[in-house]
Amino acid sequence: MNLSPDQTVFWSNGFITINLTIVTTWVIMLFMVIGAMLITSKLKTTKTISRWQAILEIIVTTINEQIKEVGLDNPNKYIGFIGTLFLFIAVSNFWIILPWYEPPTGSLSTTAALAIAVFLAVPFFGIQQTGFFAYLKTYIKPTFIMLPFNIISELSRTLALAIRLFGNIMSGGMIIAILLSISPLFIPIVMKALGLLTGMVQAYIFCILATVYIAAAVQESVKKKKVVGCKC
Amino acid sequence: MEINWFTVIAQLINFLVLVWLMKKYLYKPILDAVEKRETKIATELEDAKSKVTEAKKEQLEFKQKNEAFDANKKKMMGQVTADAESERQKLLDKAQKDAEDLKTKIEQASKELQENLNADIVQKTQQQVLYIAKKALAQLASTSLEEQTVQVFIGKIKSLSAKEKTKFTDAFHSDSKPVSVKSAFALSGKEQKSIKVAIADLLGETSDYEFETHPKSISGIELASNGYKLSWSFSEYITSLEKSLTSPLAKTQETEQN
Incomplete structure (x- = not known):
């Protein structure tokens, strides 16, 4: 029994390994991009629109509203990263309803990659907003002594992000696998439904935490700017 | 893992x-x-x-x-x-x-018409009366109407009352104007003489006479002297006839208007 889709290897050559995680991710990427292209190629600006356009608009505007509610005033700037994070995790977790499907989010490598992306995105948006040195100074706030704690905080929350998502999805998959061997009828279906709910909740938690981290970095610099403005 | x-x-x-x-x-x-x-x-x-x-x-x-x-x-x-x-x-x-205005005109015209009619009736009546009288007199006495008229006039002079005579005499003597005799027809010499004689009986001899002819007098003779007048004419009868004729006519018109 495989704990992770990483363990299903299709092709390997030294360091390079093409496993189920990567292949599934490509398929999901293709599905998302082609689906988006198909729907957005027929976009209308009239009062009556297609159902697919309406669904996509609802999803996109809801993500935008969520980002805004967390505290980022210009959500269009962050929706590319946060929205994709949510949609990728949500779509990955959604297909667990298919038999023999193993979500890439059940791989610690994928969740670690996503957590690293968030870990990199936080300073990226912070620096973009305030500048390099101004952002670095936030690590020694309120005093210099806080520097190691701030760094530990950054690393630990990244680790927590990766482990939380991986743990939830992997455990869901494991439970279903175990239940299939014990009682193959009906009970796994209920567990799949529960797994679907868990997957959606995890997608939401992952991206809302990412938004909070980014917002914290951006707002810190915004606060500073306002204070500087007052001194002038 | x-x-x-x-x-x-x-x-x-x-x-x-x-x-x-x-x-x-x-x-x-x-x-x-x-x-x-x-x-x-x-x-x-x-x-x-x-x-x-x-x-x-x-x-x-x-x-x-x-x-x-x-x-x-x-x-x-x-x-x-x-x-x-x-x-x-x-x-x-x-x-x-x-x-x-129209009513007034109509009334005027009606009045004029009635007057004309009356005048015509009077004239025609007079003419007819005269004609009838003339004819009747001629047939009855074989004398002309004029002669008869003169005779009647002379008779009237002669039959004047004493008071009338005095009045006439006084009028004649108070003025030296000639005695004027107007008749509807031209008097013959004989007739003039008869009249002169009758007047002379009343006033005495006088040669001042003026004989005039007035066709409108309708077989009548009038004697005038200084305001006094003595006359006889068919006109009097004609007038009474006219009155008796116009009265029924007027009555008929009033009835029509109402």
């Missing part, structure tokens, strides 16, 4: 590529479409608002115009009614006046 670092790097790259692709093919087009539609709806709402404002303004303007029109109509109707009433009164007055 282990981390495959190649998979981590590959998934990180995959994710970043997906971010770029989704940004290009999903978020941007969708957000642009939403914004365009919102702008369009906002514009339409603004248009609708301005149209409503304009419509309200036009409605108010129209209402004011209607009210002004109604007031003007009422005023003009009043004016026209007054004019019509005035014109009607004028026409009525004129018609009344014309009717009165």
Whole structure:
């Protein structure tokens, strides 16, 4: 029994390994991009629109509203990263309803990659907003002594992000696998439904935490700017 | 549970590529479409608002115009009614006046007609009477009417009362003017002589006589001297005849008018 889709290897050559995680991710990427292209190629600006356009608009505007509610005033700037994070995790977790499907989010490598992306995105948006040195100074706030704690905080929350998502999805998959061997009828279906709910909740938690981290970095610099403005 | 670092790097790259692709093919087009539609709806709402404002303004303007029109109509109707009433009164007055004029004219014409008719009747009656009298007298006494007239006149002179005689005599003597004898027909010498004799019996001898002929006297003779008049004529009878004729005629006309 495989704990992770990483363990299903299709092709390997030294360091390079093409496993189920990567292949599934490509398929999901293709599905998302082609689906988006198909729907957005027929976009209308009239009062009556297609159902697919309406669904996509609802999803996109809801993500935008969520980002805004967390505290980022210009959500269009962050929706590319946060929205994709949510949609990728949500779509990955959604297909667990298919038999023999193993979500890439059940791989610690994928969740670690996503957590690293968030870990990199936080300073990226912070620096973009305030500048390099101004952002670095936030690590020694309120005093210099806080520097190691701030760094530990950054690393630990990244680790927590990766482990939380991986743990939830992997455990869901494991439970279903175990239940299939014990009682193959009906009970796994209920567990799949529960797994679907868990997957959606995890997608939401992952991206809302990412938004909070980014917002914290951006707002810190915004606060500073306002204070500087007052001194002038 | 282990981390495959190649998979981590590959998934990180995959994710970043997906971010770029989704940004290009999903978020941007969708957000642009939403914004365009919102702008369009906002514009339409603004248009609708301005149209409503304009419509309200036009409605108010129209209402004011209607009210002004109604007031003007009422005023003009009043004016026209007054004019019509005035014109009607004028026409009525004129018609009344014309009717009165016409009535007067008709009455005048009727009166003239009646007078003419009366005159004709009188004249014709006189002529007929004279003709009948002449004929009757000629047949009865084989003397002319004139002669008979003269005889009657002479008889009248002779039969004057004492008072009348005195009056005539006084009138004659108070003036030296000649005695005037007017007759409807030319008197013959004999007739003139007979008259002279009759007067001479009354006044005494005198040679001053003036004999005149007046055809309108209708077989009559008139003797005048200084304001005193003595006459005999058919006219008297004719006049009484005329009166007796006109009275029934007038009565008939009054009945017709009523």
